[in-house]
Amino acid sequence: MQKIEKTRFYELDVMRFLAALAVLFYHYTFASNRMMGTPFFGIEKISRYGYLGVDVFFMISGYVVLMSSMHKTPKYFVISRITRLYPAYWICCLFTFVFLYFGNIHLQGSAPTTFKLLAVNLTMFQEFLGKENLNGVFWTLTYELGFYFIILAFVALKLWRSLLMIILLWLLYTLSINLDAAKNAFSFFLIPKYSCCFIAGMLFYLWKINYAEKWKLIALLILCFTINIKNDVWITADMNNFYQAKNLFNTYIVIACVCCFYLFFSLSATNKLNFNFLRRSAHLGKLTYPLYLVHGFGVGFFLLWGNLVNKYVILVMATSFSLLLSFLIYKFVEEKFRLGFKRALLRLSDKI
Numbered sequence: 054m055q056k057i058e059k060t061r062f063y064e065l066d067v068m069r070f071l072a073a074l075a076v077l078f079y080h081y082t083f084a085s086n087r088m089m090g091t092p093f094f095g096i097e098k099i100s101r102y103g104y105l106g107v108d109v110f111f112m113i114s115g116y117v118v119l120m121s122s123m124h125k126t127p128k129y130f131v132i133s134r135i136t137r138l139y140p141a142y143w144i145c146c147l148f149t150f151v152f153l154y155f156g157n158i159h160l161q162g163s164a165p166t167t168f169k170l171l172a173v174n175l176t177m178f179q180e181f182l183g184k185e186n187l188n189g190v191f192w193t194l195t196y197e198l199g200f201y202f203i204i205l206a207f208v209a210l211k212l213w214r215s216l217l218m219i220i221l222l223w224l225l226y227t228l229s230i231n232l233d234a235a236k237n238a239f240s241f242f243l244i245p246k247y248s249c250c251f252i253a254g255m256l257f258y259l260w261k262i263n264y265a266e267k268w269k270l271i272a273l274l275i276l277c278f279t280i281n282i283k284n285d286v287w288i289t290a291d292m293n294n295f296y297q298a299k300n301l302f303n304t305y306i307v308i309a310c311v312c313c314f315y316l317f318f319s320l321s322a323t324n325k326l327n328f329n330f331l332r333r334s335a336h337l338g339k340l341t342y343p344l345y346l347v348h349g350f351g352v353g354f355f356l357l358w359g360n361l362v363n364k365y366v367i368l369v370m371a372t373s374f375s376l377l378l379s380f381l382i383y384k385f386v387e388e389k390f391r392l393g394f395k396r397a398l399l400r401l402s403d404k405i
Contacts, residue, residue: 064326066338068317069113072106073341077348079103081355081371087296091355092364101302104292105310107193108250108285110345112314114197115254118204127209128402134201136395138177138194138342140386145346146174149188152350181241190349199244200251217265220252220273227252228280232287246288249281253315260322278315285311343387344379351375 082100085091094100122130152158153166164170164185173179174187180195203223206212212219223243230245244251256277260270289302320326351371358367 061338062321063329063332064317064321065113065116068109069341070337070344072109072113073344073348075100075103075106075109076345077103077351077372077375079106080348081351081368085352085355089352089356091352091359092367094364094368102306102310105285105307105314108247108311109314110193111196111200111247111250112254112257112318114200115251116258116318117254118200119255119258122204122208123213125208127205128399130205130208132395132398132402135398136391138197140391140394141343141346141382142177142191142194143175144382144386145343146171146187148347148350152353153187188346188349190346193345195241196244196247196251199242202242216259217269217273220255221276223248224252224273224276224280227284232284246284249277249284253277253281253318257318257322274315278311281311282308339387340376340379340383343382344375347378347382348375350378 078096078100079102081091082094083097083103086093086097118134121133125133150166150171153160154171159165166187170179170184170187173182173184174191176182177191177194177198179186180192181198186192207216207219226243227245227248230240232246240246253274256270256274259265260267260274264270285307286304289304289307292302293299317326351374354367354371354374355364
């Protein structure tokens, strides 16, 4: 097994940022138009597929989290994940609460905004506890936490030698599960709907470090890809049902996008991509998480001024606002607060 020195993979930073922009434009130019009547931009035939950016997030998470967890202690892994996710998340929770509660805004079909709902959401375990998300984008964090619990089991039980066998069993479970079935404990922790995205990221990292014979990794990737397509076809039908339009999302376009994702990661794993000339792109990668969390606030620009200001001006304003807010959260919360927060948790854990 080849040891990879701690470094940044600039191609992943670029891909992560592009995925965040895809999700942003999906909400700004397609979903909000369909659900709230915001301006129509004429690019919705492309932007409607921006939701697939979430697949990319999960693939990168599988890659990066596995890389950062191998041969680490359970304590270090848990603390590193807490300090990675929670600071920006707490800020977004508070912003969302203030916006909804003090603005006396009630979103149709959602629970009333209360201090109790805020308290539950601050734990990030709201869906595990059967409560609603305060902010619509928080649903992805439930999947992230499920994946973290799996990686924590690898770390705590030192299952690295059995990694491929466990991945195979996880894939077979994913293949056998009915995605229409109600959620249960297994589905919360084994995340069958998106498990293939995380597993693909893991396998591409294992390919990168020559963890095992190449044919084993490729065989698992083929199985993973096949199940991934099956699940995305189901999700496509579910999306069509959600928007009450039979052929709104084209299955073949979705499959083509997933093929491109796998091709990109294959090229990265085999060192066929050289993005070192984009070293500054690392800063874009760092903005991605807060950008994903806060971009929903930009929809407010369309709701407030959609009929008063040129729609393209509003689109630029909303996107710029989201980028600026994400930069401020990164600069003053993640960069300045997270390191001290991590040190404090490490000191606290040493005393326990």
